Amino acid sequence: MKKILLIAAVMTIYSATFSQDMKGMDMPKPQEKGSDNMDGMNMPKTATLKVPGKAVAYYLDVTDTLVTFAKGKLKPAIAINGTIPAPTLYFTKGDTAIIHVRNLMKEETSIHWHGLLLPNEADGVPYLTTPPIEPGSTYTFSFPVIQNGTYWYHSHTALQEQVGLYGGIVIYPADKMAQKEKVILFSDWTNEDMSTVVRSLKAGYEWYGIKRNSVQSWGEALVKGYLGDKAKQEWGRMPPMDVSDVYYNAFLANGRQSSEYPEFKPGETILLRLINGAAGSYFNIQFAGGPMTVVAADGIDVRPVKIDKIDFPIAETYDVLITIPAEGAYELRATAADISGYSSVYFGSGKKVAAPNIPALDYFAMLRERNKMDMAGSGKKGTSMEGMDMGNEDKKSSSVPGMDMRKKEDEVTKMDGMDMGSKKEATAATEKSDMAGMKMDNGKSAGTLTYDMLRSIQPTAFDENLSVRTVPLTLTGNMIRYIWSFDDKPLSKSDNIMIKKGEVVRFKMFNNTMMRHPMHLHGHFFRLINAQGDYSPLKHTFDIQPMETVTIEFLANEEKDWFFHCHILYHLVAGMARIVSYEGSEQNEFAKTGYKELKKEDNAIYKWGDLNVLSNGAFLESFVSNNKTQFRFEGRVNWKGNFETEAHLLRFIDKQDYFAAFIGYDYRRNKEVITDPKDKLNTKDNRRQFEVGLIYLLPFFVEAEVRADPTGRFRAQLQRRDMPITTRIFFDGKINTDKEYLMGLRYFFSRTFSISALYDSDYGIGAGISIRY
Numbered sequence: 001m002k003k004i005l006l007i008a009a010v011m012t013i014y015s016a017t018f019s020q021d022m023k024g025m026d027m028p029k030p031q032e033k034g035s036d037n038m039d040g041m042n043m044p045k046t047a048t049l050k051v052p053g054k055a056v057a058y059y060l061d062v063t064d065t066l067v068t069f070a071k072g073k074l075k076p077a078i079a080i081n082g083t084i085p086a087p088t089l090y091f092t093k094g095d096t097a098i099i100h101v102r103n104l105m106k107e108e109t110s111i112h113w114h115g116l117l118l119p120n121e122a123d124g125v126p127y128l129t130t131p132p133i134e135p136g137s138t139y140t141f142s143f144p145v146i147q148n149g150t151y152w153y154h155s156h157t158a159l160q161e162q163v164g165l166y167g168g169i170v171i172y173p174a175d176k177m178a179q180k181e182k183v184i185l186f187s188d189w190t191n192e193d194m195s196t197v198v199r200s201l202k203a204g205y206e207w208y209g210i211k212r213n214s215v216q217s218w219g220e221a222l223v224k225g226y227l228g229d230k231a232k233q234e235w236g237r238m239p240p241m242d243v244s245d246v247y248y249n250a251f252l253a254n255g256r257q258s259s260e261y262p263e264f265k266p267g268e269t270i271l272l273r274l275i276n277g278a279a280g281s282y283f284n285i286q287f288a289g290g291p292m293t294v295v296a297a298d299g300i301d302v303r304p305v306k307i308d309k310i311d312f313p314i315a316e317t318y319d320v321l322i323t324i325p326a327e328g329a330y331e332l333r334a335t336a337a338d339i340s341g342y343s344s345v346y347f348g349s350g351k352k353v354a355a356p357n358i359p360a361l362d363y364f365a366m367l368r369e370r371n372k373m374d375m376a377g378s379g380k381k382g383t384s385m386e387g388m389d390m391g392n393e394d395k396k397s398s399s400v401p402g403m404d405m406r407k408k409e410d411e412v413t414k415m416d417g418m419d420m421g422s423k424k425e426a427t428a429a430t431e432k433s434d435m436a437g438m439k440m441d442n443g444k445s446a447g448t449l450t451y452d453m454l455r456s457i458q459p460t461a462f463d464e465n466l467s468v469r470t471v472p473l474t475l476t477g478n479m480i481r482y483i484w485s486f487d488d489k490p491l492s493k494s495d496n497i498m499i500k501k502g503e504v505v506r507f508k509m510f511n512n513t514m515m516r517h518p519m520h521l522h523g524h525f526f527r528l529i530n531a532q533g534d535y536s537p538l539k540h541t542f543d544i545q546p547m548e549t550v551t552i553e554f555l556a557n558e559e560k561d562w563f564f565h566c567h568i569l570y571h572l573v574a575g576m577a578r579i580v581s582y583e584g585s586e587q588n589e590f591a592k593t594g595y596k597e598l599k600k601e602d603n604a605i606y607k608w609g610d611l612n613v614l615s616n617g618a619f620l621e622s623f624v625s626n627n628k629t630q631f632r633f634e635g636r637v638n639w640k641g642n643f644e645t646e647a648h649l650l651r652f653i654d655k656q657d658y659f660a661a662f663i664g665y666d667y668r669r670n671k672e673v674i675t676d677p678k679d680k681l682n683t684k685d686n687r688r689q690f691e692v693g694l695i696y697l698l699p700f701f702v703e704a705e706v707r708a709d710p711t712g713r714f715r716a717q718l719q720r721r722d723m724p725i726t727t728r729i730f731f732d733g734k735i736n737t738d739k740e741y742l743m744g745l746r747y748f749f750s751r752t753f754s755i756s757a758l759y760d761s762d763y764g765i766g767a768g769i770s771i772r773y
């Protein structure tokens with residue numbers, strides 16, 4: 001009996017001590033089936049208590065749901081276990097992850113484990129590495145957990161990520177030390193239907209620019225003294241300057257626009273695991289309580305660096321230490337790069353202390369900087385955009401001090417079974433190390449985080465005896481028709497990037513577009529070559545600025561095929577992706593079809609158009625288009641029965657899609673003008689003819705057209721659509737050699753509705769409404 005009492009006493013003391021050591025830690029807990037949250041933690045149903053080195057099982061149910069994230073409007077979304085974001089999954093290095101994903105929707109889905117090193121078949125890209133999860137079915141992922149750090153997971157099916165299918169992953173090292181922490185997953189939200197968003201981008205509509213006041217109209221250019229800059233922009237057929245493709249209705253942190261964590265006390269140091277899970281938004285991260293210390297990037301420990309702001313690219317993760325100041329609730333703010341909104345997380349209790357405001361972007365000033373660069377010849381490959389603000393105040397440097405970063409074998413950090421580092425080692429590392437590109441005097445912060453500040457804990461250079469394969473890649477795009485690509489080829493038209501196991505693969509990339517691109521390589525960590533030389537950091541995702549050259553390199557130590565793509569979701573579905581393929585690997589069922597299902601996404605067909613119902617008639621212009629082929633229909637009819645119709649099938653020929661050839665049919669009958677019913681059917685007002693022609697996009701976005709019919713009749717035409725006069729007023733004009741001309745103005749109230757006034761040489765003047773779809 002005494003022995004039993006003694007054992008009980010010892011267990012009680014141990015339990016109390018252990019409980020005190022773990023107090024305040026954001027640790028996973030087992031849950032009963034059907035429960036939603038425990039202590040504010042989004043844990044999955046029937047989550048298993050984790051035992052290091054053991055199997056850890058999660059059950060994830062993917063369901064349709066309704067949310068009110070913005071303006072109180074109820075909108076469809078996708079949740080896992082009833083939550084957005086999805087539950088955070090917790091593991092310890094050495095565990096075996098067993099994750100059962102059940103699809104309770106009426107459409108297929110998928111889950112990609114972003115940044116995790118795992119077997120190819122578990123990577124989760126449908127029709128590339130993993131079968132899609134069909135409606136009503138369950139797919140079980142099972143893989144060893146061989147790393148630690150902060151990661152995340154999301155759908156890789158269509159645009160599901162945008163509507164809520166994303167969540168965090170935390171992997172602890174085996175020797176984890178007690179640390180108060182919080183996972184913060186940032187995202188963006190639009191109330192628009194996903195198909196509407198993509199259709200608007202494909203059509204080139206300006207509604208998103210109207211909403212964020214970034215149209216850069218001719219009227220504004222005149223008033224502000226930027227008329228020459230605007231003219232140069234349109235002379236070069238460059239769309240308006242922008243830092244985001246989509247206007248978002250809300251920005252979220254852990255599924256809320258504003259959250260509070262009063263449980264954190266003054267003087268406490270908290271580890272924030274920050275994840276940018278947005279579909280299309282970069283963020284500026286600032287903390288009202290003082291500097292932040294970055295201790296890990298993309299799950300890998302780096303030498304601690306103290307900063308005031310993080311320019312946070314899409315799909316990256318950062319581990320950051322903050323210290324709660326004196327009494328008060330201090331804001332961690334994530335401001336969208338286009339300064340159209342932000343989300344807030346408050347740490348501490350008491351009076352709220354706000355993070356600094358970021359001034360609105362001056363788009364015309366940005367345009368002038370770009371024009372100066374063009375005049376200096378900086379459009380050449382390899383030129384950095386020094387001094388140009390593309391939505392972040394400090395550009396990420398990618399300088400390469402000495403290209404040969406490989407070292408002898410005894411200095412090489414191994415990537416097979418690599419220990420990705422532990423927080424204990426990072427915390428112990430001195431902040432006074434000699435770090436190129438940093439300005440840290442007497443513990444002061446270094447301003448905004450740049451890539452050059454990221455220094456690996458250990459050397460990352462490869463053995464100099466390994467063979468090196470250099471793969472040059474140019475990031476390209478067509479903003480007018482919204483097609484994104486590498487080397488002017490979207491995924492649907494591209495070849496695989498072939499590599500060999502055992503070699504060092506070096507991607508040298510030049511961004512020949514005016515947008516930033518967060519690039520993600522599946523299944524590998526790469527060295528992001530920066531000012532740290534041999535200590536260049538290991539990452540799985542990196543940002544590349546407009547007109548910038550960036551070099552990454554990785555050890556080809558896997559097999560089969562892996563995805564490499566831009567992580568702006570709309571750029572991915574529009575073609576900016578490649579397949580990295582290991583030579584000689586066994587092909588899966590998808591490879592044997594040439595990845596037909598995967599590659600067809602960017603060549604999908606989209607439809608859009610304008611219908612004007614005016615006092616002088618109805619005017620319709622409609623488009624059906626994929627990457628290289630487009631069908632156009634134009635019709636005009638007045639209330640007296642006169643009508644004109646034209647139907648053309650175009651094929652774009654050149655890389656820029658400026659030049660197209662077409663065949664078509666012109667059918668018109670203006671009864672009021674026809675004086676003789678026996679008139680030949682080949683006049684301006686009475687025509688039924690097949691025709692062929694050519695279209696070329698001139699400077700100032702003027703579409704020039706020449707056409708001919710079998711009788712030898714020729715016609716030339718000039719047309720300009722959607723010329724911005726002010727932020728909401730747009731001009732349309734057309735003139736041709738049949739002595740027809742048209743001029744019209746539209747004032748936009750919404751994406752779909754505007755009021756219009758139009759003069760047509762055949763139909764006269766009229767006013768009414770316009771519907772855009």
